[in-house]
Structures are given as structure tokens and as C-alpha cells.
Amino acid sequence: MQFILLIFTFFSTFSKTKYFLRVMGLFKSNRVVYKPVKDMNLGPDSTEFYLQANVKAPRMTGIVVKIVTWLLESRIFGPLLVYILKGNNLIHKHVTNADLEEPPLYVPLHHFEDHKEQEVKCLDFNLTPPEKVEVAINCLPTTFDKPINGTKPSLNRWTIMDYFNAYSSGVITPNMVAERFIAAVDESSKPRLQMGFFINYNVEDILRQANESTIRYQKGEPISVLDGVPVAIKDEIDCLPYPTTGGTKWLHKQRPCTDDAGCITRLRLCGAMLVGKTNMHELGAGTSGINPHYGASRNPYDASRIAGGSSSGSAAVVSAGLCPVALGVDGGGSVRMPAALCGVVGLKPTFGRIPHDGVIPLNWSVGMVGILAGTVEDSLITYAAISGEIPSHQPSGVPAKINLPILPLTKSISNIKLAKYGKWFDDCSEDVRICCSHALKKLQGRYGWKIVDVTIPEIEVMRLAHYSTIGSECHTSLDSFQDKNLAESGWDVRVALKIYGAFSSMEYIKAQKIRNRQLQFHKKIFSEADVIVSPTTGVTAYPIQSDALKTGELDYVNGAALIRYSIAGNFLGLPAVTVPVGYDKSGLPIGLQFIGRPWAEATLLHLAFAMQAICMSEYRKPAIYYGYDLLRTK
Numbered sequence: 001m002q003f004i005l006l007i008f009t010f011f012s013t014f015s016k017t018k019y020f021l022r023v024m025g026l027f028k029s030n031r032v033v034y035k036p037v038k039d040m041n042l043g044p045d046s047t048e049f050y051l052q053a054n055v056k057a058p059r060m061t062g063i064v065v066k067i068v069t070w071l072l073e074s075r076i077f078g079p080l081l082v083y084i085l086k087g088n089n090l091i092h093k094h095v096t097n098a099d100l101e102e103p104p105l106y107v108p109l110h111h112f113e114d115h116k117e118q119e120v121k122c123l124d125f126n127l128t129p130p131e132k133v134e135v136a137i138n139c140l141p142t143t144f145d146k147p148i149n150g151t152k153p154s155l156n157r158w159t160i161m162d163y164f165n166a167y168s169s170g171v172i173t174p175n176m177v178a179e180r181f182i183a184a185v186d187e188s189s190k191p192r193l194q195m196g197f198f199i200n201y202n203v204e205d206i207l208r209q210a211n212e213s214t215i216r217y218q219k220g221e222p223i224s225v226l227d228g229v230p231v232a233i234k235d236e237i238d239c240l241p242y243p244t245t246g247g248t249k250w251l252h253k254q255r256p257c258t259d260d261a262g263c264i265t266r267l268r269l270c271g272a273m274l275v276g277k278t279n280m281h282e283l284g285a286g287t288s289g290i291n292p293h294y295g296a297s298r299n300p301y302d303a304s305r306i307a308g309g310s311s312s313g314s315a316a317v318v319s320a321g322l323c324p325v326a327l328g329v330d331g332g333g334s335v336r337m338p339a340a341l342c343g344v345v346g347l348k349p350t351f352g353r354i355p356h357d358g359v360i361p362l363n364w365s366v367g368m369v370g371i372l373a374g375t376v377e378d379s380l381i382t383y384a385a386i387s388g389e390i391p392s393h394q395p396s397g398v399p400a401k402i403n404l405p406i407l408p409l410t411k412s413i414s415n416i417k418l419a420k421y422g423k424w425f426d427d428c429s430e431d432v433r434i435c436c437s438h439a440l441k442k443l444q445g446r447y448g449w450k451i452v453d454v455t456i457p458e459i460e461v462m463r464l465a466h467y468s469t470i471g472s473e474c475h476t477s478l479d480s481f482q483d484k485n486l487a488e489s490g491w492d493v494r495v496a497l498k499i500y501g502a503f504s505s506m507e508y509i510k511a512q513k514i515r516n517r518q519l520q521f522h523k524k525i526f527s528e529a530d531v532i533v534s535p536t537t538g539v540t541a542y543p544i545q546s547d548a549l550k551t552g553e554l555d556y557v558n559g560a561a562l563i564r565y566s567i568a569g570n571f572l573g574l575p576a577v578t579v580p581v582g583y584d585k586s587g588l589p590i591g592l593q594f595i596g597r598p599w600a601e602a603t604l605l606h607l608a609f610a611m612q613a614i615c616m617s618e619y620r621k622p623a624i625y626y627g628y629d630l631l632r633t634k
Contacts, residue, residue: 033099034458037520044453050423051460053560056088060554061547065491068554072498073486082502094461095468095514096507104512105519107365108351108573110598112400118413120403120602129266129385130224136384137161137225139406140377155619157374158631160324160381164225166631167217174217174228174273177630178210181230181275184322184626193303195624196295197317199235200242201276209273216271226385227271230630232317232326235277236284236310237369238358239264246360247282247310249293250485261358263327263369263386270385275323278313282489282552283474284331284362285496286310287559288544289338292490292552296544299342300622301588305541308338308562311372315342318372321627325382326372331363332470333537333566335370336578340536340591341562343580343622345608347371347379350598351573353400354386363473366466366570374627376579376609380404383601403602407609416449416607418594419529421456427564428538431584436535436592439581442614443607452529462518463563465511466571471500472508492552519572526597531607536578536591538564565593575601579608581615 040048060068071077086092121139123132140161166172182203188195213228222228233239236246238261243252260268267274279297281289289297289312297312299305300320307316311328315338318326328335330348339346348370359369369386373379387402418440426433444451475497486494525532538561545553569576575598578591592611596604 030093031097031099032094034517036101037517040457040521042455042457042521042524044455046455046457048455048457051458052427053460053463053564054090055556055560057085057554057556059557061545061551065495065551065554069491069494072495078498079502082499085499086502089464091464091468091507095464095510096504098510098514100510100513100517102513102516102520104509105516106512108515108519108571110350110352110573112599113597114401115597115600115603117403117405117600117602119406119408119606121406123384123388123402123404125388129269132384132387133224133226133270133381136381136404139380139404141407155621157321158324158627159375160225160229160378162631163229163324164222164227167222167228170217171633172631174210174213175207177228177230178206178273180630181322182206184629188320188624188626193624194295194298195300195303195316195320196279196291196297197313197320197322198232198276199245199247199279199294199313202241205241206273206275213271213273223269223271225381226267228273229325230275230323231267231272232275232278232314232323233264234311234314234326234328235280236329236360236362237261237264237327239274239277242277244360245277246284246362247280247291247294248485248489250488251360254481254485255360259358262355264358266386278311278317278326280312281309282493283478284310284329284334285474285493286552287337287562288548288553288555289313290544290548290553292550296549298544299541299588300624301343302541302586303624304543305588306341306544308341308537308541310334311370312338314372315339315344315346318342318344318374319622321374321625321630324374324378328370328372329359329367330370330570331367332466332570333563335372336536336566336569336576336591336593337562339372340578340580340593341541341589343589343619345373345376345379345580345612346578346591347373347383347601347605348569348576349383349387349601350400350575353575353599353601361477363470364477365473366470368570376605376612377407379577380407380605400599405602405606405609407606413603413606416447416531417452417529418444418449419452419454419525419532421454421532421534424456424459425534428535428561429540429584431540432535432538432590435582435584435590439592439611439615440533443611446614447610454525454529456525456532457521458514458518459567461514462571463560463567465514466567468503468507468511469515469571471496472503475500490552492554495554515571518568522568522572522574530596530603532568532595534565534593534595536565536593537562540584540586540588540590568595574598575604577604577608579611579615580619581611582618583620587620
């Protein structure tokens with residue numbers, strides 16, 4: 001029935017003269033003329049219209065998505081169907097036929113500006129990764145398990161420092177943790193659970209690393225507090241001895257992994273135990289984490305729900321307590337989104353802050369290595385270990401200063417201004433809105449920080465421009481070998497790639513004009529406030545339906561809701577962090593997001609830590625949780 005409706009919609013729409021003339025190039029759709037940025041009012045009294053996402057695409061799986069794939073890949077029907085989809089979803093109106101005076105901005109590299117952040121330690125550029133980690137340790141509070149209200153939390157995640165202290169005391173060894181980790185992953189993969197955490201993990205390599213770390217501790221010579229700590233890596237990042245699949249069955253054959261990525265090299269220098277490659281949405285082309293080749297990554301809070309994407313496995317393994325930290329790649333909220341859905345911390349640094357070499361170049365102007373962690377403290381330690389780009393990647397040729405926040409328990413930084421765009425903030429499910437509003441109110445009440453009401457114009461236009469950009473970049477990066485491997489891709493990804501390939505050079509350039517325009521809006525807001533605050537996702541984790549497991553799933557309505565608050569971080573290269581703040585009526589996690597000025601990660605981590613301290617007494621243990629087993633003493 002759904003297929004019949006889809007086909008009916010396609011042909012009835014196409015038969016309309018208006019659409020036919022558009023396809024033939026004889027009719028121009030209504031143009032949008034954008035006012036100059038200098039004439040825009042960004043205050044709370046602005047008359048700018050808030051355009052909600054109005055996605056017109058039915059959910060498709062199974063035989064329906066196969067037939068749609070055939071239509072899209074057809075030389076006759078494909079271009080027409082794509083044109084109609086772009087028109088129905090307002091891409092023609094707001095991107096293709098837009099009139100903008102701003103020049104394009106192709107890469108969101110930011111000149112370094114010292115924001116005079118409060119209560120920070122500056123990292124010397126010449127420090128090694130272990131030395132940077134040592135500085136980070138000195139920024140942590142002396143007591144790790146006290147929430148701000150004194151109530152002991154029901155969920156007490158093992159942190160990096162817990163691992164280090166257990167290893168140093170000799171009560172637990174990295175060998176013991178490795179063996180327990182392997183047993184837990186094996187259990188999670190069995191038919192009863194099928195959690196879909198990993199694409200690949202090598203038992204022999206894990207035990208080798210654990211043994212080397214155990215010997216170092218026995219000699220009293222650990223490299224850093226990360227020595228022997230299990231860290232998982234998204235299968236978009238090169239990490240020997242594993243192939244880098246990008247969630248596909250073919251990419252590693254065309255692009256073999258010959259060396260570690262820069263961020264992996266830095267983790268190895270700290271002694272981290274790299275435990276495998278986590279599952280991901282194929283080619284990062286979706287938000288659910290349902291992969292038809294390697295199984296769906298399931299949410300540890302409810303295994304019948306999605307973990308989010310595309311860094312789905314990385315979020316899930318941290319949530320389930322298998323690792324205190326994992327790495328992901330964030331091209332459109334792909335770290336923050338699954339972090340929020342799985343109830344963990346997700347940090348996406350400023351564009352260019354972390355080396356991007358050795359990462360599949362699917363989206364080079366919006367993608368960024370990010371960190372998923374059980375606590376803000378662990379995200380800080382990992383950030384210190386892997387941050388620091390090479391000078392040539394900065395516009396001025398001078399590397400940006402790296403500040404680490406000094407995290408107190410009893411006080412925090414003062415006079416913070418949090419920008420809030422009310423219409424955007426509230427454009428989410430009722431549970432998310434109530435939870436995030438309550439968390440923000442508690443944060444403001446505790447520290448007296450000021451809420452600044454603002455307007456961020458054209459947010460939906462930015463989403464469409466980002467989609468045009470990430471789609472064009474993904475399609476271009478795969479151009480040399482996608483055709484001969486297309487049949488090996490999931491059906492949902494084949495649809496996505498056909499849409500990605502339909503963006504024109506004009507649409508790409510106009511999207512970059514919109515990028516420049518949005519950056520100017522955000523700079524104006526950051527002249528009045530320190531951060532922008534919003535929910536992290538518009539909805540909580542939705543159910544995994546069985547019909548999606550073999551073909552993948554196209555669900556652009558839920559996808560737009562999940563990605564609603566993520567775009568500025570990627571499209572504009574801004575740092576952002578999500579922290580868990582509560583749960584919906586079904587017990588599914590909800591995250592609150594802070595978006596910061598370029599290079600101001602320290603301020604974001606300060607705010608995330610303050611928010612965590614308020615909420616942690618109410619954190620709940622996931623239904624699937626292995627954390628307590630890994631460091632048990634008996």
C-alpha cells in the first residue's frame with residue numbers, strides 16, 4: 001500500500017504542468033531574496049520567520065526502498081524523481097534559486113582569537129601527548145564521585161582515573177580487563193542481544209596490548225593514565241591492524257589501511273588499549289545506526305531502539321560501560337546525536353583542532369573527529385591527548401592555543417551568558433523540551449548565569465545548505481570507485497548516494513554562500529553571549545523496526561528531528577558538546593547541547609561539567625551494562 005501511494009504521488013506530481021516545465025527548465029520556482037546580514041535583527045524582538053523542517057519523504061524499507069532505488073538509478077526516472085524530491089523539500093526554493101550577496105565560504109577554518117577564557121591551563125605546543133594528559137589530570141577535581149547535591153548516583157561509571165588507580169594498586173591488571181572485555185563483547189554479539197557494537201575486534205591484538213601495559217604497571221612505569229584503558233574507534237578512522245570499512249563491505253578493498261590516523265598515533269603514545277572498530281551507519285549516510293551488513297547498533301537503555309548515527313557503535317559501547325571513551329567522526333551531529341540518545345557525553349571540537357589525517361575523507365569541510373565519553377572528565381583527558389593540529393592547517397600558519405578547563409566541584413566560572421533562541425529550542429518533542437528547559441533553569445539558578453534571548457535566522461535553510469554540502473562532498477569523495485561497488489552497498493545508502501550526486505555546482509556554491517551568511521549571524525550572537533544552548537536532538541531514540549534490518553531504512557522525518565540542533569557545529573566549524581540531563585517518559589536519555597566560539601572548548605567543558613554535576617545524581621544505569629564487571633575485584 002505504501003509503495004502504491006509513493007508511485008501515485010510521484011506520477012501525479014510529475015504530471016502537473018508546473019513540475020514538468022521545471023524539469024524542462026522552462027519554469028523558475030519562486031526565488032528567495034535574502035536580506036543583507038547587516039540589515040537582520042537578531043534580537044528577541046526580531047520579526048524573522050522561524051521555518052520548521054517540513055520533510056516530504058515517506059519512511060521506506062524492504063521492497064519499497066528497493067523499487068525506489070531502481071527508479072532513482074534509472075536514466076529516465078532518476079533525474080525527474082530527484083528533482084521533485086528536492087523541490088518538495090524546499091531545496092530549490094531556499095538554495096538553488098536563492099539570491100544572496102555574500103561570497104562563498106568553502107572551508108570553516110577560523111583565525112585564532114584568544115577569548116580570555118576563565119580558569120584554564122594552557123598547553124605548551126611542544127608537549128607530547130602523555131605530557132598533555134598530565135596537564136589535564138591536574139585540571140580535574142580531587143574528588144570524582146560527588147554530585148553537586150551530595151546524593152550518590154545510581155549509575156557510577158568507571159572513569160579513566162578509576163582504571164589507572166586500579167591498575168596502579170595491582171588489584172586489577174590490563175590483562176584481566178582485556179579478558180573481561182572480550183567476554184562481554186562476545187556475549188553482546190550473541191543472538192539473544194545482537195547489540196551490534198563492533199564491526200571488527202582482534203582478540204590477539206587486544207591481549208597483546210594488555211600484556212604490554214600490564215608489564216609496564218608491574219615495573220611501575222605506566223606511560224600515562226590512559227595506559228591500558230580500553231578505547232574503541234569508529235570504523236571511519238584508520239587504526240591498525242584493522243581494515244577501515246566505513247560501514248561498507250567494499251571500501252577497505254579500494255582504500256586499504258596502511259597506517260594509523262594521527263589521533264590514533266597520539267592515543268598509542270599514551271598507552272591506550274585500542275579494542276576494535278565500532279559499528280556505524282554505512283558511509284555515515286544516515287542517523288539511525290542501522291547497518292544492513294553488520295547489524296543495527298542498539299541502544300543500551302533499550303535494545304529495541306536505535307543508538308543514533310553515524311557514530312552509533314562508539315556511543316553504544318561507552319553507554320554500555322565497555323569503554324570509558326571512544327572516538328567518532330562528526331559530520332552532521334554524528335558524535336553528539338548518538339551520545340545524547342545513549343546518555344553519554346559527546347564533544348565535537350573546533351574544525352582543525354584535531355588531526356584529520358587517516359580519516360575516510362567523506363566530508364572534508366564539515367567532518368571532524370570527536371570524542372564520546374562516560375563523563376566530562378574523561379572527554380577532557382582524551383581531548384588533551386589527541387588535540388593540536390599542525391600549524392599549516394591554520395589560516396595564519398600559527399597553531400591555535402589550547403586551553404584546558406580547571407574543573408572545580410564547589411564553584412565554576414562566572415558571568416556566563418547563554419544565548420537561547422526560544423522558537424528553535426522548543427521545536428522538539430514535549431519530553432525533550434520539558435527536560436532541557438528544566439535542566440537549563442537549574443543551571444541558571446545554581447550559578448546565576450544569564451540567558452540572552454536571540455534569534456538565529458534561517459536555521460532550516462542552513463540545514464538544507466549543509467545537506468547539499470555534505471552530500472556533494474561524500475559523492476565526490478567516492479566518485480572514482482562507487483559505481484563498480486554500488487551493488488554491494490545497502491539500499492538506503494544507494495538512494496542517498498543518488499540524491500547526493502544530483503546537487504549541481506551552482507547549488508554547492510550557493511550553499512557555501514549560506515555558510516558565510518550563517519557564520520556572520522553566529523559571530524553577531526557570540527559578540528553578545530559566550531555559548532548557544534539547545535537540546536541536542538529533537539526526539540529521543542525511536543524503535544528499530546524489523547523491516548529495516550536487511551535493507552536499511554530511509555526515515556528523513558525522524559532524521560531531520562535528530563539532526564535539528566547539530567548543523568552549526570559542522571557547517572560553521574564551531575565546537576559543541578552534549579551532556580546527559582534526563583530521560584523521557586520511557587526512560588530514554590536526553591542531552592543538552594552547548595555550542596561555543598571557535599577554539600573555546602575549555603568554556604564548553606566548564607559548562608558541561610557544571611551541568612553534569614547538577615544532573616548526575618539522577619543518572620540511570622542502562623539495561624545493558626558491563627561496566628561494573630570490567631573492574632570487579634572478585
